[in-house]
Amino acid sequence: MLRSYLARVFPIDMLREIEGSLAEMGRLAGADLYQLQLADRLNEPRLTQWDAWGNRIDKIELTPLWRVAERIAAEHGVVATAYEQKHGSLSRVYQCALAYLFTPSTDIYSCPLAMTDGAARTLLSSENQALIDRAVPHLTTRDANEFWTAGQWMTELTGGSDVGLSETVAKPDDANGFRLYGRKWFTSAIGSQIALTLARPEGNPPGGRGLALFYIETRDEHGQPRNIEINRLKDKLGTRKVPTAELNLVGTPAQLVKGSTDGVRNIAPLLNITRLWNGISAVALMRRGLALAYDYAGKRVAFGAPLSEKPLHDDTLAGLQAESEAAFHLAFYVAELTGRSETREILEDEALLLRLLTPVMKLTTGKQAVMVASEVLECFGGAGYVEDTGLPLLLRDSQVLPIWEGTTNVLALDTLRALDSGDSLGQLQLAVTRCLDAAREPQLADAARVARTSLDHATNWFAHVRSLGQPALEAGARRFALTLGRTMELSLLIKHAQWSHDNEQNGQASASARRFANSCVDLIF
Numbered sequence: 001m002l003r004s005y006l007a008r009v010f011p012i013d014m015l016r017e018i019e020g021s022l023a024e025m026g027r028l029a030g031a032d033l034y035q036l037q038l039a040d041r042l043n044e045p046r047l048t049q050w051d052a053w054g055n056r057i058d059k060i061e062l063t064p065l066w067r068v069a070e071r072i073a074a075e076h077g078v079v080a081t082a083y084e085q086k087h088g089s090l091s092r093v094y095q096c097a098l099a100y101l102f103t104p105s106t107d108i109y110s111c112p113l114a115m116t117d118g119a120a121r122t123l124l125s126s127e128n129q130a131l132i133d134r135a136v137p138h139l140t141t142r143d144a145n146e147f148w149t150a151g152q153w154m155t156e157l158t159g160g161s162d163v164g165l166s167e168t169v170a171k172p173d174d175a176n177g178f179r180l181y182g183r184k185w186f187t188s189a190i191g192s193q194i195a196l197t198l199a200r201p202e203g204n205p206p207g208g209r210g211l212a213l214f215y216i217e218t219r220d221e222h223g224q225p226r227n228i229e230i231n232r233l234k235d236k237l238g239t240r241k242v243p244t245a246e247l248n249l250v251g252t253p254a255q256l257v258k259g260s261t262d263g264v265r266n267i268a269p270l271l272n273i274t275r276l277w278n279g280i281s282a283v284a285l286m287r288r289g290l291a292l293a294y295d296y297a298g299k300r301v302a303f304g305a306p307l308s309e310k311p312l313h314d315d316t317l318a319g320l321q322a323e324s325e326a327a328f329h330l331a332f333y334v335a336e337l338t339g340r341s342e343t344r345e346i347l348e349d350e351a352l353l354l355r356l357l358t359p360v361m362k363l364t365t366g367k368q369a370v371m372v373a374s375e376v377l378e379c380f381g382g383a384g385y386v387e388d389t390g391l392p393l394l395l396r397d398s399q400v401l402p403i404w405e406g407t408t409n410v411l412a413l414d415t416l417r418a419l420d421s422g423d424s425l426g427q428l429q430l431a432v433t434r435c436l437d438a439a440r441e442p443q444l445a446d447a448a449r450v451a452r453t454s455l456d457h458a459t460n461w462f463a464h465v466r467s468l469g470q471p472a473l474e475a476g477a478r479r480f481a482l483t484l485g486r487t488m489e490l491s492l493l494i495k496h497a498q499w500s501h502d503n504e505q506n507g508q509a510s511a512s513a514r515r516f517a518n519s520c521v522d523l524i525f
């Protein structure tokens with residue numbers, strides 16, 4: 001899937017330049033990191049709040065896998081590649097390909113990397129030169145000794161979706177900075193050197209506009225937290241290698257990133273990047289699950305033959321393959337658009353499409369990842385449910401993908417907001433049409449018809465329900481957004497299938513496109 005896609009989007013000379021590093025990452029993920037991941041299965045990060053002499057230290061110890069993952073991520077440029085921009089706008093795609101290979105064997109180390117990447121992008125777009133000079137070189141370096149990761153602390157007890165309710169207060173301090181006072185309820189990768197967070201400068205109005213975006217360096221030169229108390233690490237269903245903490249900010253020194261209001265708007269670049277990472281993680285975990293399920297199907301014998309020779313098992317795998325290929329193409333398409341926006345090559349119309357597809361892609365692929373992981377476990381029968389196979393991890397870790405960085409409903413509502421600015425739905429129609437017009441193979445005709453019909457249904461639904469008022473529109477937003485996502489996925493899959501047919505004489509993508517077309521693309525009823 002990855003090789004075929006890269007061969008389509010990269011010029012041949014560029015592809016030769018990046019192939020070596022991708023092959024090396026694939027080798028690490030399949031060998032050294034995978035072995036370490038299996039050995040690390042029972043390890044979890046540890047919080048030590050007090051030292052032997054009664055001093056509060058709130059020390060976090062990561063597991064061996066995560067310590068190695070951090071070094072490899074830095075040295076192989078899993079964040080840096082996007083900022084070195086050696087391959088123009090395709091640098092972002094190259095970086096996502098590295099992340100795609102790196103993610104399945106590193107137990108959600110993608111989480112701190114996503115936030116690091118998002119923080120670098122946010123700082124760069126803030127025009128705050130002092131903070132850019134201070135932090136961005138660390139966030140985007142390949143030197144593991146200099147590498148910093150970033151957290152993003154938004155969610156409070158009052159809400160993760162409705163962050164406008166945030167209660168953290170920012171008081172000016174003597175040194176031209178601020179001190180933050182409040183309680184942050186979910187803060188992942190708490191071992192990070194910096195964090196971007198939201199707080200309300202004293203005197204600011206309530207709601208999202210009154211919040212400001214702040215930069216924090218979490219520990220002093222002795223490694224002590226800077227007026228941050230880590231109350232506990234969350235005991236979570238999955239992502240158990242990620243130290244996700246509950247914090248008290250008790251006068252934490254902080255600096256404004258950009259203005260003293262509009263923090264929610266100013267942190268948007270971070271969320272766009274973490275949502276892209278969410279999609280790439282979703283397709284990476286689906287790929288890992290499928291690879292294991294295919295392998296097992298060749299080995300497990302039932303009723304006189306390997307499962308791979310059983311038509312029904314084969315059909316089950318084909319359905320999962322189609323979901324995962326479809327999701328792959330949407331996630332990487334958003335990476336392409338993101339890359340073009342970062343090199344400022346993006347056209348105004350494409351920017352509208354990116355604004356619309358970022359939430360659509362995140363919510364669609366998150367749901368697919370959970371479904372595929374659940375089916376993968378079932379492909380192993382009872383073994384899929386047993387911890388020491390390592391398989392339950394896939395399902396638990398996938399389950400976070402529809403929740404963090406915006407739940408499915410919250411992103412469905414964001415999809416509606418995206419449609420308010422310019423003709424982004426028209427841009428989506430154009431993008432779908434371009435994909436489908438490229439398909440000349442007769443065996444793709446039915447699939448193309450499904451894509452056209454579901455898009456027409458979605459646009460007609462939107463036009464009709466909009467006139468009925470906001471409650472009706474909101475009630476259908478999830479079905480609408482998922483239909484847009486699955487339609488775009490099908491269209492991209494068809495486009496790739498045609499290319500693969502012409503250039504690789506390979507029918508896999510075509511088979512997946514036909515299969516996906518029959519898998520509930522239109523979810524509006």
Ligand SMILES: Cc1cc2nc3c(=O)[nH]c(=O)nc-3n(C[C@H](O)[C@H](O)[C@H](O)COP(=O)(O)OP(=O)(O)OC[C@H]3O[C@@H](n4cnc5c(N)ncnc54)[C@H](O)[C@@H]3O)c2cc1C
Pocket residue numbers: 151152153154155158159160161162186187188189236239244400403404405406407408409410413
């Ligand atoms: C493992 C993990 C790590 C996390 N790490 C971080 C982190 O590092 N930093 C951080 O800031 N946060 C983090 N979070 C928090 C996460 O971002 C929030 O949990 C998420 O945004 C949802 O917010 P909430 O928990 O307050 O749920 P709520 O906002 O209370 O949502 C509850 C339900 O209501 C639905 N809902 C909410 N509003 C609407 C609406 N208007 N219409 C329809 N439905 C609605 C949601 O879809 C959801 O199903 C993490 C969460 C997890 C699970």
